[in-house]
Amino acid sequence: PVIRLADYRPTPYAIDKVxxxxxxxxxxxxxxxxxxxxxxxxTAGEPLVLDGGELTLVRIAIDGRELSADDYEASADxxxxxxxxxxxxxxxxxxxxDPAANTKxxxxxxxxxxxxxxxxxxxxxxITYYYDRPDVLSVFTVKITAPKTEAPILLxxxxxxxxxxxxxxxxxxxxxxxxxxxxxxxALVAGDLDAFEDDFxxxxxRKVKLAVYVExxxxxxxxxxxxxxxxxxxxxxxxxGREYDLDVFNVVAVSDFNMGAMxxxxxxxxxxxxxxxxxxxxxxxxxxxxxxxxxHEYFHNWTGDRITCRDWFQLCLKxxxxxxxxxxxxxxxxxxxxxxxxxxxxxxxxQFPEDGGPLAHxxxxxxxxxxxxxxxxxxxxxxxxxxxxxxxxxxxxxxxxGMDLYFDRHDGEAATVEQFIxxxxxxxxxxxxxxxxxxxxxxTPTVTVEExxxxxxxxxxxxxxxxxxxxxxxxxxxxxxIPVRFGLVGPDGGDMQPSSIAGAEVxxxxxxxxxxxxxxTFEGLPSRPVPSLFRGFSAPVKVRQSLxxxxxxxxxxxxxxxxxxxxxxxxxxxxxxxxATQQVRAGQAPSFETAPIDALGALLDDPGLDAAFKAxxxxxxxxxxxxxxxxxxxxxxxxxxxxxxxxxxxxxxxAARLTAxxxxxxxxxxxxxxxxxxxxxxxxxxxxxxxxxxITGSAEAMALVRRRFETATNMTDRMAALTILVxxxxxxxxxxxxxFFERFGNVPLVVDKWLSAQASAPLPGALDKVMALTRHPxxxxxxxxxxxxxxxxxxxxxxxxxxxxxxxxxGFVADVISRLDAAxxxxxxxxxxxxxxxxxxxxxxxxxAETALRSIQIKPxxxxxxxxxxxxxxx
Ligand code: ARG
Ligand code: ZN
Numbered sequence: 084p085v086i087r088l089a090d091y092r093p094t095p096y097a098i099d100k101v102x103x104x105x106x107x108x109x110x111x112x113x114x115x116x117x118x119x120x121x122x123x124x125x126t127a128g129e130p131l132v133l134d135g136g137e138l139t140l141v142r143i144a145i146d147g148r149e150l151s152a153d154d155y156e157a158s159a160d161x162x163x164x165x166x167x168x169x170x171x172x173x174x175x176x177x178x179x180x181d182p183a184a185n186t187k188x189x190x191x192x193x194x195x196x197x198x199x200x201x202x203x204x205x206x207x208x209x210i211t212y213y214y215d216r217p218d219v220l221s222v223f224t225v226k227i228t229a230p231k232t233e234a235p236i237l238l239x240x241x242x243x244x245x246x247x248x249x250x251x252x253x254x255x256x257x258x259x260x261x262x263x264x265x266x267x268x269x270a271l272v273a274g275d276l277d278a279f280e281d282d283f284x285x286x287x288x289r290k291v292k293l294a295v296y297v298e299x300x301x302x303x304x305x306x307x308x309x310x311x312x313x314x315x316x317x318x319x320x321x322x323x324g325r326e327y328d329l330d331v332f333n334v335v336a337v338s339d340f341n342m343g344a345m346x347x348x349x350x351x352x353x354x355x356x357x358x359x360x361x362x363x364x365x366x367x368x369x370x371x372x373x374x375x376x377x378x379h380e381y382f383h384n385w386t387g388d389r390i391t392c393r394d395w396f397q398l399c400l401k402x403x404x405x406x407x408x409x410x411x412x413x414x415x416x417x418x419x420x421x422x423x424x425x426x427x428x429x430x431x432x433x434q435f436p437e438d439g440g441p442l443a444h445x446x447x448x449x450x451x452x453x454x455x456x457x458x459x460x461x462x463x464x465x466x467x468x469x470x471x472x473x474x475x476x477x478x479x480x481x482x483x484x485g486m487d488l489y490f491d492r493h494d495g496e497a498a499t500v501e502q503f504i505x506x507x508x509x510x511x512x513x514x515x516x517x518x519x520x521x522x523x524x525x526x527t528p529t530v531t532v533e534e535x536x537x538x539x540x541x542x543x544x545x546x547x548x549x550x551x552x553x554x555x556x557x558x559x560x561x562x563x564x565i566p567v568r569f570g571l572v573g574p575d576g577g578d579m580q581p582s583s584i585a586g587a588e589v590x591x592x593x594x595x596x597x598x599x600x601x602x603x604t605f606e607g608l609p610s611r612p613v614p615s616l617f618r619g620f621s622a623p624v625k626v627r628q629s630l631x632x633x634x635x636x637x638x639x640x641x642x643x644x645x646x647x648x649x650x651x652x653x654x655x656x657x658x659x660x661x662x663a664t665q666q667v668r669a670g671q672a673p674s675f676e677t678a679p680i681d682a683l684g685a686l687l688d689d690p691g692l693d694a695a696f697k698a699x700x701x702x703x704x705x706x707x708x709x710x711x712x713x714x715x716x717x718x719x720x721x722x723x724x725x726x727x728x729x730x731x732x733x734x735x736x737x738a739a740r741l742t743a744x745x746x747x748x749x750x751x752x753x754x755x756x757x758x759x760x761x762x763x764x765x766x767x768x769x770x771x772x773x774x775x776x777x778i779t780g781s782a783e784a785m786a787l788v789r790r791r792f793e794t795a796t797n798m799t800d801r802m803a804a805l806t807i808l809v810x811x812x813x814x815x816x817x818x819x820x821x822x823f824f825e826r827f828g829n830v831p832l833v834v835d836k837w838l839s840a841q842a843s844a845p846l847p848g849a850l851d852k853v854m855a856l857t858r859h860p861x862x863x864x865x866x867x868x869x870x871x872x873x874x875x876x877x878x879x880x881x882x883x884x885x886x887x888x889x890x891x892x893x894g895f896v897a898d899v900i901s902r903l904d905a906a907x908x909x910x911x912x913x914x915x916x917x918x919x920x921x922x923x924x925x926x927x928x929x930x931x932a933e934t935a936l937r938s939i940q941i942k943p944x945x946x947x948x949x950x951x952x953x954x955x956x957x958x
Contacts, residue, residue, distance in 0.1 A: 085450050085451070086395075086451055086452070088394070088447075089449070091393070091394055094123070095131070096126065096167075096214070097120065097122075097123055098120055098221040099119045099171065099221065099222075100119040100221060100222055100224075101117070101221045101223045101224070102116070102224050103115070103117075103211070103223065103224070103225045104225075104226045105191075105227045105271060105273075106228050107198055107228065107229040107230075107234065107273055108229075108230065109183075111181065112182055112191065113141070113177055113179055113180075114177065114180060114211050115175065115176070115177045116174075116175070116178070117173060117174070117175050118213075119171060119173050120167070120172055120174055121170065121171035122167075122169070122170075130164065130166070131163070133163075133208075133215075134160070134205070134212065134215040134216075135158070135209075135212045136160055136189075136190065136205065136208040136209035137160070137209055138157075138159055138180075139159075139180075140157040140162070140178055141177045141179050142175070143155060143162075143176050144174075144175045145173065145174055145175075146168065146172050147173070147175075153165075154166070160208070161212075162176070178211050180209075182198055185209070186906040186907055187906070187908065187909070188867070188907060189202075189209060189909070190206040190209025190210050191209070191210050191271065192339070194337040194339035194340070195338050195339070196233070196275070197234075197274030197335075197337060198234065198271065198273040199270075199272050199274070199335065200271050200347075201340070201345055201352065202267045202270070203267040204395055204454045204458075205267075205454065207269055215266050215267070216266075216394065216395075217265040217267060217392045218265065218391075218392075218497040219265055219266070220263035220265055220495075220497065221263055221264070221265075222259075222261065222262075222263050223241070223259075223260050225241075225259075225260075225269075226257045227239060227255060228253055228254070229253065229255075229273045230252055231248070231254040232252060232275075233275060234273035234275060236274055236275065236276045236296060237254070237256035237273050238273070238333055238350055239260075239269075239350060240264070240269060240270055240347055240349045241258050241259050241260025242260070242261070242330045242349075244259045245257045262329075263495060264388060264391070265391055268346070268391070270350040270352055272333075276296040276297060276298065276299070277296070277297055277299050277300065277302040278296050278302065279294065279295045279302045279305035279308075280292070280293065280294045281294075283312075283316050283332075285316070285326045285327055286320045287326060289327075289330075292330065292332075293312060293313070293331075293333075294333050295309050295336070295358060296334065297336045298355075301336075304358075304364070306360075306361075307361075307370060308334065308336075308353075308357075308358045308360070311373060311374040312332070314374075314378075315382065315412060316332075318378070318415065319381070319408075322411065322412075322415070323486060325382075325385045328389070329348075331349060332349060332381075333349065333350045334350075334351045334352075334353060334358065334380075335351070336353045336355035336357075336358035338355050338831060338866065338868070339866055340352070340353070340354035340867060340868075341909045341910060342458065343356075343357055343376050343379075345380065346379075346381075346384070346388060351381070353377075353380070354867075356369075356868055357372055357377070362798065363797075364798055364827070364832060364833050365758075365798055365832075366797075366799040366802055367762070367767065371763070374416065375409050375412075378408075378413070379405055379406065379409040382408040383405050386401055386404045387405060389490075389495065390489070390493045390495075390496060390498050391496075391497045392497060392498065392499075393499050395451070396449065396451075397447065397499050397500055398447075398454075398457060398462050399446045399469075399500065400499065400500050403446065403462065403463065403467050403470055404466070404467075404470055406466065406467035407467040407471060410471075417760040418695055418696070418760050418764070420696060421696055421699065423619055424649050424696075425699075427620040429460075430620075430623055431708070431711075432711075433464065434459075434461055434464050434527075434623070435625070436711060436919060437919065438461060438465070438525060438526055438554070439526070440919045440920055440922075441919060441955050441956050442956065443461075443555055444457065444554075446461055446462060446465050446466050446521060446522050447500050451951075452951040453912075455908075455912070455948055456912055456948060456952055461525070469521045472565075472566050472621070472622055472623075473515075475566040475568065475621055476513070476564065476590070476595065477511035477513055481510050481511035482510075484511075485509070485510035488506040488507075489502075517597060520561045521564070524554075524557055524560055525554040525557055526551040526552055526553070527625055528550065528560075528565065528622075528624045529550050529552075529625045529626070530547055530548065530622075530625070531548045531627040532546070532614070532616060532626065532627065533545070534546075534614060541606070541609065542604060542605070543571065543611065543612060544602055544605070545602070545605075546601070547567065547587075547596055548599065548601075549562060549563065549565060549596060549599060550599075555955065562597065562598055562599045563596075564595065565596040565597075566590075566595055566621050567593060567594040567595075567596060567616055567617055568593050568621035569592060569593070569594055569614065569615060569616050569617075570592065570614075570615040570642070571605065571612030571615070572637070572641060572643075573609070576641030576642075576643075577643070579609065579612050581607050581608055583606045583607065584603060584605055584606075585603070585604045586601050587603045592618070593621065613630070613634045613638060614628075615642050615647045616628070616647075617647070617650075618644035619646045619647075620646055630651075632655065632658075632678065632679060635651040635655050636678060636679055636682045639679075639682050639686070640682060640685065648700075649700060652679070652686075653704060655679040656703060656704055657704050657712055659676065660703075660704060660709045660725055661709065661712050661713060663725035664713055664722050664725040667721040668718060673729070675729060677732075677736060680732065683700055683733075683737065684740055687744070688740070695764030695767055695768070696764075698764065698768040701737070701771055701772070702771055703730055703733065703775075706719065706722050706723055706726050706882045707879075709725070709726060710923070714923060715923055717924050717925060717928075718924075719883045719928075720883055720888070722882065723845060723883045727778065731778055733775060734776055734778050737775070738776065740772075741773075741775055741776050742776065745773050748765055748768070749791075751765060752794070752800075756796065756797045766797075766799045766803075770799070770804075773803065773807065777811055778811075780811060785811070785813055788804050788807045788808055788813070789808065789815055791804040792805055792819055798836075802836050804819075805820070805823055805837075805840055806843075810843070820837065820840075820841070824837055824861075831861070831866075831868070831869070832868070835868055835869065836872070838856060838872040838876070839872045839880070841853070841856060842873050842874070842877040843881045844884075845883050846884070849877070849881055850887065850891055853873060853874070853895070857899075864899075864902070864903060864906070865906070867907070867910050870899075870903065870914070871913075874896060874899050874914060875913075875917070877892070877896070878896050878914065878917035879917055885917070888928060889931070890928070890935065893931055894934075894935050894938070897936065897938050897939050901939050901942050904942070904945060904949050911946065911948065911949050912949050915939070915949055915956070918932060918935070918936060921933065936953065939953060
């Protein structure tokens with residue numbers, strides 16, 4: 084069935100209070116739920132219809148009286164009480180669960196022996212019958228009883244109330260959460276875990292006990308997560324004025340988890356990938372990921388928990404906003420410019436293809452079949468960009484006032500995007516109705532820029548025309564409000580100031596486009612400027628602008644905006660790569676201009692630029708990036724050949740500098756490892772340089788890689804070197820892989836890196852290797868991290884081998900999806916998304932991909948998750 088935003092109705096009953104008792108044993112779990120319900124105005128006596136998911140009901144009573152068979156209907160996925168009492172009443176239900184058999188990892192399940200939960204979006208209904216929707220808020224009290232040796236730690240939401248021993252080696256704990264919440268924020272954990280503990284004193288002086296729970300022996304690896312948590316708590320007080328509101332805050336890391344992490348009130352549950360770190364096992368990227376995800380889940384305490392969503396169509400209300408907040412946090416902790424570039428890259432690589440393909444949907448969708456398929460880059464990342472544009476549009480002060488107003492007005496409520504936007508309209512006095520198009524319409528606008536310089540009149544004109552392509556179900560598009568942060572760069576590299584600007588609203592350094600086309604006239608300029616548009620990636624759009632190489636090289640060297648310096652370099656590289664791909668397809672040898680490469684070289688020499696930024700400047704756009712730019716009739720082998728040729732050219736011209744960069748990093752290697760912006764920037768630059776040097780395959784370069792693999796003192800450098808050895812098919816690659824596994828084979832998160840390095844190797848044997856690795860003892864189809872590390876990496880990071888001309892790459896991934904679907908539909912559906920751009924391939928591969936997709940479709944009993952993605956992908 085299709086769920087539609089337009090059909091929203093409140094429930095006929097409110098749930099005033101919830102008591103849950105979990106009786107956990109290895110063999111079975113009983114859940115006794117006691118709900119106090121009351122009819123909302125005018126709904127007394129209406130049937131009570133609650134959601135369930137694969138449930139077994141063992142008892143049901145109302146106000147203490149057992150119901151007879153005629154009074155209700157209970158199926159696995161629904162409970163109907165036909166004629167409830169007219170006033171408020173108590174409903175008692177007991178359900179029996181089998182957490183050990185719960186391979187979907189939704190509801191209550193076991194992960195390495197720990198009982199844990201994941202309820203968002205619709206997992207709570209797999210625990211008890213309930214109004215499992217975000218607009219039903221209630222106060223929860225939870226009692227857990229469990230065998231004490233198996234589960235000495237018993238956790239739920241809110242504050243601890245009491246605990247004690249029972250007979251037969253059992254014990255109990257009671258938790259009470261004073262903050263009304265929807266069911267998706269419920270959580271329970273019971274297990275034998277170690278804790279890394281600390282505390283935090285809030286701005287009003289309240290002391291909060293903090294703990295990060297991990298598997299036995301792993302407590303030291305939680306230190307960075309704890310540090311990130313304390314910094315997040317402080318930052319949210321300082322920047323958003325938000326204080327924590329319970330006596331305890333607990334984080335639990337589990338090894339089987341479908342997503343990244345979950346913001347359950349007072350009890351965040353994490354994929355251990357986003358908790359566990361030390362220099363031996365974690366890379367700089369892992370550290371940054373932990374910092375961001377810990378912050379993200381913590382920030383949800385206000386944007387998600389205190390103010391939640393009225394319905395799942397409003398998912399971006401909490402996710403887009405919370406991503407925006409975690410991005411700001413990371414920018415403040417590290418380098419703002421570097422963070423902005425990484426976020427733009429992520430958006431372009433994940434969200435743009437989604438928006439331009441069969442799975443395109445608005446930031447705030449209007450219908451869905453399976454909500455789990457809408458935890459997407461569009462809702463999260465584009466949702467964050469929309470907030471950032473809003474801030475640019477109304478300015479920092481109005482944005483801050485709007486946030487305060489939103490918190491004041493809607494604290495304790497389940498809100499909508501309209502209510503959120505109304506706070507900013509009221510705070511700024513700006514009509515934001517035109518801005519709502521960003522929420523309502525899918526698709527990435529293209530802004531085409533044409534310029535005209537009138538030397539005699541000293542008048543400069545820019546014509547900016549926007550167009551958004553049709554997306555599934557939305558044929559025509561309205562013009563959007565597009566903030567264009569800009570500068571007109573003069574010959575000295577500084578921004579020139581025109582005497583007047585006409586043709587569009589101007590707000591400081593920002594032009595605001597509202598019409599399909601604007602011609603903006605700048606008067607009184609001494610000479611033709613070089614336009615620097617969309618500074619800081621001020622809008623999530625594609626820009627079509629034909630700046631000359633000379634202009635781009637000038638911006639690369641001079642733009643005051645670091646994002647646009649990087650952008651100019653990327654545009655130059657991309658232009659070269661696309662042209663080279665065309666040459667390869669035409670049977671010609673690719674050729675490259677040298678001036679842009681020399682310009683990069685000059686930047687490498689600039690002591691004023693930080694290393695992380697330099698690393699981004701010399702990072703060549705990926706093969707997937709190039710394929711996206713090519714857009715149709717893509718031949719991944721041609722892209723790869725062009726990519727290889729380009730990197731060889733860059734490596735050749737910059738060899739001396741790249742070698743010096745690696746040498747400088749070697750010299751710094753003795754210093755203690757610090758995963759901060761400076762340290763990670765230095766490593767990132769050195770490893771990018773090493774990767775480029777290795778592309779030539781020269782004996783010296785490969786010897787350098789081997790030496791770095793052997794002498795590495797941290798996982799970042801070790802993994803970078805291992806990946807190069809494996810991807811170049813180096814003679815020592817197998818030995819290096821064996822040595823690496825020998826050392827880290829017992830650390831699953833490191834095994835994931837080992838799997839991914841092999842799965843992403845651009846070599847003809849990669850598919851056979853991946854197939855063999857599915858039978859390796861360290862691999863398991865039951866663990867989402869292992870599956871993503873091996874199969875996910877193959878499908879997303881190995882364009883030539885996934886996209887093999889014989890279709891075997893597609894066929895293999897399709898088989899895995901079919902095989903996974905029954906056990907874990909969410910995981911299977913995620914993997915299926917890797918096919919979303921299948922129509923961009925050249926005809927032969929397109930047909931092969933379609934055959935693979937159809938092979939999934941003919942399987943009986945597809946999950947709703949997979950059926951939904953498949954149907955849209957093939958439509
Ligand atoms: N709210 C979580 C987060 O972004 C994501 C949970 C999604 N889980 C799911 N099964 N759809 O922080
Ligand atoms: Zn989130």
